[in-house]
């Protein structure tokens with residue numbers, strides 16, 4: 001049994017170029033796998049049979065079970081906004097614009113982003129861990145050898161559930177947040193309720209709401225895509241699952257913020 | 269019939285399979301023995317189409333599955349039943365639902381018929397009345413038996429067992445071997461089984477193959493293996509510390 005001969009030592013610049021090239025190829029291959037993973041899932045969106053029970057379960061898991069935390073953070077975000085923006089605007093004597101300021105901030109920006117970040121922590125991490133454990137305990141292999149496509153059972157349902165639930169949760173977050181702002185500015189700080197809601201109707205229009213909607217929709221895909229991908233491709237053992245979970249949360253959060261900036265600059 | 273020809277597979281720089289050749293005849297129980305970490309599970313995963321070889325071929329019933337994918341590979345897998353090393357039960361489902369799952373997803377049987385078949389299988393593996401339990405609540409031996417019930421409920425033509433008895437007490441080992449033998453007499457499937465259970469497997473195998481250093485170093489009936497002149501096989505069968513095999 002002969003071992004392959006070690007390659008002759010090369011000059012430093014050559015090795016450097018080689019290393020950079022190898023890293024680039026690795027990154028490109030990983031990006032390719034990441035994209036192909038979503039492509040595969042999208043293809044299975046249109047190929048029956050559809051797994052309705054799994055979908056309902058994921059809607060329950062991602063959407064329904066996140067309601068408490070969404071309401072809680074929505075309320076406090078609105079209250080903090082109400083307080084801080086009131087303090088700022090009152091310096092200019094323009095408290096009248098508090099309503100639209102709170103509403104626009106929530107609807108265009110904070111609602112979709114904070115909601116997505118919180119659901120990533122609450123449901124995305126659990127999604128990665130669950131799929132990762134299925135991977136290391138060979139449950140995904142078991143599905144595969146039963147001639148059942150794991151993508152259909154484990155990836156498509158969370159992505160569809162993300163698409164459906166993120167806009168709804170974001171809407172809830174916005175509404176609760178606006179009432180949180182109302183609570184602080186009207187009930188505590190003495191702004192008139194007519195001013196708070198009246199000016200809101202004047203300044204918030206449909207394009208703002210659509211901006212928030214598109215953001216929420218795309219965050220739903222990003223979170224479920226990243227979290228299922230990381231679970232699917234996790235390493236060995238408990239450590240592999242732990243690392244995949246961390247990576248899923250970090251990558252989802254970063255992508256949410258980057259994509260938010262991008263959409264913010266292209267959408268009206 | 270399963271034919272493995274000159275299979276090579278490396279992970280990184282680690283060459284696990286190094287030109288493995290093996291044939292399994294229809295209806296026989298072929299037991300693959302070999303040291304832990306020797307690549308037995310890797311071999312099984314190639315037979316299942318879960319791993320692709322670097323070179324070599326896997327032929328099942330005349331179809332080369334080495335590069336098969338998608339629906340064509342699924343048609344081969346539909347005749348398979350697999351008992352994974354850890355059982356691989358779906359832990360989001362009860363025992364009953366685990367066994368019913370392949371029937372619900374792959375057949376058009378009515379729910380009454382499925383219930384009947386699942387209860388029959390659970391009864392055959394000695395787990396009647398345990399259907400409502402969760403995989404997490406039952407013992408390792410029970411989990412293996414549920415996995416066997418799930419693998420056999422679709423009445424497959426080929427059944428793969430990856431260490432179905434490792435880590436169980438001697439009585440359970442014999443129970444599961446009897447179970448497999450009984451099922452085999454009844455359904456006449458082809459079985460490929462990975463096991464360390466020496467000497468028990470000599471009682472149930474039609475043929476035994478020893479995997480060592482990525483190749484099959486010896487194969488034949490249990491008598492041939494037990495009488496083998498190959499020092500590696502001799503040492504493995506006797507479990508000697510001293511000899512050609514070194515602790516890994």
Ligand SMILES: Nc1ncnc2c1ncn2[C@@H]1O[C@H](COP(=O)(O)OP(=O)(O)O)[C@@H](O)[C@H]1O
Pocket residue numbers: 279284302303304305306307308309310311
């Ligand atoms: N997916 C994998 N990636 C990297 N190495 C692997 C993989 N699967 C198996 N191996 C390596 O191959 C060797 C054989 O493993 P395995 O087939 O599980 O042994 P066993 O004979 O005990 O079943 C081990 O050293 C293991 O580390």
Ligand SMILES: [Mg+2]
Pocket residue numbers: 308309310353430431
């Ligand atoms: Mg193994």
